[in-house]
Amino acid sequence: MEQFNQYIESILLRDESYADRLFPVKATLSTIRAYSEPLEKVMACYEALSKCSFDEIKTSQKHRKSLAKLLAHTWLISRTRTDTIYRFCLPFSVLLDQPYVFELNYETLFFDLFSRPIQTIEYPKPIFHSVKYEERLALFPDLENLQNLSLATKLTFALLIFKADAISGILSTEDIPNLRLFKDDISILEQKGLISANPSDVDLLATFGYEDLKRFAQKHDIYIFKKRDDLINEISQKISESEIRKFIRPHLEIVKPLMPKIKQMQVLRKFMLEESNRLSIYLEWVALKLCGIPSVVAPLLVKRTLPGDVIPRPTPKKKDYHKNLYRSEGSFLNYYSKREIEIIKSFWDSYCDKVIAEEPVFDDGVKKLAAYMFEIGAVEYFIKSLGKDKKLWRSIFAAFVSSKYRKKYKPSPQLLTCNGCGAQFREYSVSWRLIQCVNGNVQFCQFCYEEILNHDYCANNAEMEKQDNAKMLENLHRLYVSLERIPTLELLKNIPTRIPSHPTEKQIAVGKSLLVMPSQLLYVKRFGSWLKSLEMAGILEGGYRKTARGIQVFANDGHICxxxxxxxxxxxxxxxxxxxxxxxxxxxxxxxxxxxxxxxxxxxxxxxxxxxxxxxxxxxxxxxxxxxxxxxxxxxxxxxxxxxxxxxxxxxxxxxxxx
Ligand SMILES: [Zn+2]
Ligand SMILES: [Zn+2]
Structure with a gap:
């Protein structure tokens, strides 16, 4: 209780430099004044509530009101922040370990807040499903250890989860401004087994993926176990501490690591973000209903997703094709200084050139080469030499690899005929960004590629909407045949659309199908659902069924999927x-x-x-x-x-x- 008080005060009043970084103090204070609830009163709410279970809160009108006030208060602070991380985790940390369920009636909520029907709002997006408490505990059993901790400690925990690196799960103490304010919390969290403030090298091994560990093990010629835990065990027993350290440190990119020990951290983070979104909408509503404070969220209205905006198809101009656009189009490397590029270049060797020569897929090439840079210890040097931003090397490196691929694919001035519109064009007139998407195998002109690779966006227009049912279904079927698999919604929603670059005939067939096909949204609108569209197009031969467990479709051999x-x-x-x-x-x-x-x-x-x-x-x-x-x-x-x-x-x- 006292700690939370101090915490808020330190943010709002005492430590101004910190305050300025965390909150716009004046705006926050005036909002709170307008809210006219003295801080002590809000604190009293917290004290009362921290002694009750959520069930008790749910059944008592008085407690419910206190909770709403408390949340509205923390929300008022947090919503004056634009930094998403703090904005999201602050109010939600109150509930992190609680067996709450959000059952929100979005229709009412949205209408009250924005005075317009929910269907006309594109953002904020409602998230409908809620994860049950037992499921949460099964997934994140450690959350139980948060129980009975102070709000400030829970908040610190939430901050650490958001700040930790998505892949390795670790974070740098340097990334936490004014660490001293969190010191007590960190030691409490450590006592509870939720974080490790001094992870050992072996602990840190556990943050690496199987492939990295395998490469490391291969280098030292030890047995490659199939299971990650066994492999980690083997490494820690057979390889010397100093070698492990040498492997780990450059990968870490961090001097003093902190490590949340929670299981499934990425899933937890997503869960927290989504729940925070739901909570924040609810809190906006509470603030409105309970305190008459209008929402600060300006809803983004549905616009582009409704057909009606015709995207005119530009007529290719012949002279554009004959101009040397290749030279004028900037390379991604132009964003970086000569010195920065030199640093990256200094580790480029014949192995790298071999990868470029042998790996046809750009994305895979970048992945392989980045892994190699880690392995030879180059990344440590990149970070040291490039200074401040620890992720900067990745962007420069990707741009550098991209420039190498560009040299390999060498878009030429030769005249090609577009497989989409039939126009003649010079290969180099297609922008490099698009050529990269098809791994250098150019089969369409710039205009056609724009439409193919931005299908979900470009094909959602009034022109496409004019297609009659038969035509739409025929086009969908055509995509299915050319793709040689069922087009899922996930595939079509992705931008850029992931089309196969090779074999060439397949790319052409898929590209041509997409050029004439309306976007998935128009199918859903016309036929009711994507599944229904597939069924009507004759793609789901056995049809599909809706069951309590979800949908059922039939595989070609009759299996139920x-x-x-x-x-x-x-x-x-x-x-x-x-x-x-x-x-x-x-x-x-x-x-x-x-x-x-x-x-x-x-x-x-x-x-x-x-x-x-x-x-x-x-x-x-x-x-x-x-x-x-x-x-x-x-x-x-x-x-x-x-x-x-x-x-x-x-x-x-x-x-x-x-x-
Ligand atoms: Zn074309
Ligand atoms: Zn089967």
């Missing part, structure tokens, strides 16, 4: 004559599968396959955490597929083919 993505995988297995069992049961395990209810998506001989979809989704994540523990304790062979893998399944499932 629970999503389109599953159907893509199942049809691939079928097309490659791979005998597979659908929804196989996992073996018994006393702890993780006591009732033998757990199922995989497929089983091929002894290999289980899971389609994990978007791993940021809580339900998937929750399911996958349990399955992972099961697979590890029984030493099962499990292949996990993600949405991206659908484009090229043979890459991940190759070893099934050779059986």
């Amino acid at each position: 629970l999503s389109l993505a599953e159907k893509v995988v199942d049809d691939w297995l079928n097309a490659h004559h791979i005998n597979h069992e659908k929804e196989p049961k996992y073996p018994f395990h006393i702890e993780f599968n006591p009732r033998k209810l757990m199922r995989a998506d497929w089983k091929i001989e002894d290999t289980f396959i899971e389609y994990a979809g978007l791993m940021e989704d809580y339900e998937y994540a929750l399911k996958m955490v349990r399955k992972k523990s099961l697979a590890e304790s029984l030493n099962l062979d499990v292949i996990v597929l993600s949405e991206k893998d659908l484009d090229n399944l043979s890459l991940k499932l190759e070893r099934l083919l050779t059986r």
Whole structure:
């Protein structure tokens, strides 16, 4: 209690330099004055509430009112901030460990706040599903350790979660301004086992992905275990501390690391962001209803997503094609100074050139080369030499790799005929940004590529909306055939659209289909849903069913699939004559599968396959955490597929083919 008081005071009144960085003090104070609730009174709310369970709060009108006041108050502070991190985590930290459920009636909320129907608002976006308390605890069991901690400590915890690096899960103490204000909290959190203030090198090994660890292990010629934990164990036993240190430190890019020890941190962060969004909308509403304070959120109205804005198709001008646009178009490297480029260049060697020569896909090339830079210790030098911004090297490096690819693909002045509009154009008239998307395999002119690669945006116009049902369905079917797989919504919503660059015939066919096809939104609008559109286009032969568990579609071999993505995988297995069992049961395990209810998506001989979809989704994540523990304790062979893998399944499932 006292600590929170001090905290707020230190922010608002005492430490002005800190205050200026965290909050616009004057604006905050005047807002609070307008709110006319003295700080002591708000504090009293907090003190009263911190002694009750959420159930008690829910059932008592008085407590509910206190909670609303408290939240509205913290919200008032936070909404004067533009820095998203603080804005989001401040009010939400109150609820982090509480068994709350948001059941929001968005229609009412939005109408009260913005005086217009929810459908006419593009932003803020309502998030409808809520994650149940038990599910939260199963996913993030450590949250329970937050119970009975002060609000300030919870807030600090939330800040650390948001500040920590998304991949490694660690953060630098240098990134936390005025660390001393948080010192007490950090030691409390450490006592509770929620963070580690002095992680050992072995602890830090656990923040690396399997591929990095594998490379490190290979370099030292030790046995490569299949499971990450075993590999970490082996590394810590067989490789000297100083070598481990040498491997870890440059990767860390951080001098004094702090490490939140929470499981599933990325999922937790997404959960916190979404819940904060829901809470903030609710709080805007509370502030309005309880205190008469109008919302500061200016809603963004639906505009572009409704057809009506015709995007005129520019007529290609011949003289543009003959001008040497290649020379005038800036390279990404132009954004950086000569010195900066020299630094990156200093580690470029024949291996790098080999990667550029051999790796046709630009994205994969960048990934491979960045990994190599880590390995040879170049990254440490980049960071030291480039100064302040620790991520700057990545952008310069990507631009440098891009320039190398540009030299490799060398867009030439040769005249080509566009496979879309039939116009003649010079290869180099297509901008490099677009050429990179198709890995140098130019088959369309600039104008056509703009439309193909920005399909979701460009094809949502009144012209496209004029297509009759039959034409729309025919075009959708055409895309399906050219893509050789079911087009999922995820695929079509992505900008740039991920079209196959090779083989050339496939790129042309997919590009041509997209050029005449309306955007997915227009299909949903016309036919009711994407699934319905696919069914009517004859793509889902067995049709689909809506069940309590979600949708069901039929694979070509009659198997029931629970999503389109599953159907893509199942049809691939079928097309490659791979005998597979659908929804196989996992073996018994006393702890993780006591009732033998757990199922995989497929089983091929002894290999289980899971389609994990978007791993940021809580339900998937929750399911996958349990399955992972099961697979590890029984030493099962499990292949996990993600949405991206659908484009090229043979890459991940190759070893099934050779059986
Ligand atoms: Zn064209
Ligand atoms: Zn099947």
